[in-house]
Amino acid sequence: MVTVEQHEFVQVINIGGHWICISPVGCKNGMVNEYDGMKATAITHAARMFGTTERSIKFAMQPIT
Numbered sequence: 001m002v003t004v005e006q007h008e009f010v011q012v013i014n015i016g017g018h019w020i021c022i023s024p025v026g027c028k029n030g031m032v033n034e035y036d037g038m039k040a041t042a043i044t045h046a047a048r049m050f051g052t053t054e055r056s057i058k059f060a061m062q063p064i065t
Contacts, residue, residue, distance in 0.1 A: 013045050022046050027060065034059045 010023040026027040027033055032046055038059065047054045 015040055031058050031060055033062050034065055035037045035062050
């Protein structure tokens with residue numbers, strides 16, 4: 001499981017010409033909120049950012065209005 005630091009953050013990342021936002025704000029340990037209008041997956045990119053494997057991160061897709 002990912003151990004997210006005590007600090008909350010919002011990270012905007014580009015995944016091949018498409019921008020998404022990930023954030024652990026309000027999540028349990030090992031979970032990350034993903035805000036993405038195209039429902040692309042950011043698992044590989046997020047795993048690299050957290051310094052962990054793709055299998056240890058679970059995403060909670062959040063609605064975008």
